[in-house]
Amino acid sequence: MEARTINIESRTERLSAVRDFVSAAARECGFPDDEVSKIALAVDEACTNIIKHAYRYDPNKKITVTVKPKTRGLEIAIADTGTGFDPTRVQTPDMKEYLSHYRHGGLGVYLMKSLMDKVEYTIDPGRSNEVRLTKYLAH
Amino acid sequence: MSEFKIAQREQESVHVLELKGYLDAHTAPTLEEAFQSLLKNQRFNIVVNCKDLSYISSAGLGVFMAYIEDVRKNKGDIKLSNMSPKVYNVFDLLGFPLLYEITRDEQEAVKKFSPAK
Numbered sequence: 210m211e212a213r214t215i216n217i218e219s220r221t222e223r224l225s226a227v228r229d230f231v232s233a234a235a236r237e238c239g240f241p242d243d244e245v246s247k248i249a250l251a252v253d254e255a256c257t258n259i260i261k262h263a264y265r266y267d268p269n270k271k272i273t274v275t276v277k278p279k280t281r282g283l284e285i286a287i288a289d290t291g292t293g294f295d296p297t298r299v300q301t302p303d304m305k306e307y308l309s310h311y312r313h314g315g316l317g318v319y320l321m322k323s324l325m326d327k328v329e330y331t332i333d334p335g336r337s338n339e340v341r342l343t344k345y346l347a348h
Numbered sequence: 349m350s351e352f353k354i355a356q357r358e359q360e361s362v363h364v365l366e367l368k369g370y371l372d373a374h375t376a377p378t379l380e381e382a383f384q385s386l387l388k389n390q391r392f393n394i395v396v397n398c399k400d401l402s403y404i405s406s407a408g409l410g411v412f413m414a415y416i417e418d419v420r421k422n423k424g425d426i427k428l429s430n431m432s433p434k435v436y437n438v439f440d441l442l443g444f445p446l447l448y449e450i451t452r453d454e455q456e457a458v459k460k461f462s463p464a465k
């Protein structure tokens with residue numbers, strides 16, 4: 210599989226296109242269906258955070274999603290130029306405490322970390338931010 | 349674009365929401381409106397049938413979290429049923445089965461609202 214890219218406008222209605230794009234790449238890499246679903250969900254969460262927090266629903270902004278095959282795995286890089294969101298500042302919630310106090314929101318980063326093997330960030334607010342999600346094949 | 353639909357019906361004193369399609373940040377407001385309308389109309393015994401729900405992200409899970417407290421304050425509950433393993437896994441990953449009753453089929457969830465005889 211060759212690396213490839215999709216550019217989308219910062220709109221929630223484009224999330225399904227991103228999920229389809231990433232799912233096709235993950236299948237090509239040999240991931241089974243349940244792993245494909247996890248990868249697509251993690252990328253959905255990353256894009257949703259960008260649309261909501263980094264771009265604050267400005268539909269004129271762009272998100273670039275690149276899938277790159279790795280040795281025995283797949284890396285997905287999601288890039289934006291927003292200013293509003295630094296995911297490294299998001300604390301991992303204690304889910305028992307979270308649920309018992311009926312909290313809501315802020316689960317996207319937790320899900321990304323739970324679903325993927327590696328989550329890395331390069332943050333330069335207003336210029337170029339990138340989150341890289343990596344998943345490895347089981348065998 | 350994500351497809352998402354909700355069918356609604358009353359069964360005994362329970363309001364059933366049947367979810368179909370993809371529940372993400374784009375479609376979550378549709379579910380939010382449905383819950384708002386139920387609460388406005390004093391419907392607090394709610395079963396959400398997930399048989400045809402193909403996908404859920406944290407935006408969808410957030411809707412359940414946003415309304416559960418108000419529903420329980422009014423002596424009702426939101427119970428979930430008929431989840432596919434794929435959708436259940438997302439709930440499970442976040443520990444949601446600790447907070448929400450999830451049954452295999454809708455009837456089981458509806459019956460749990462009946463007073464014990």
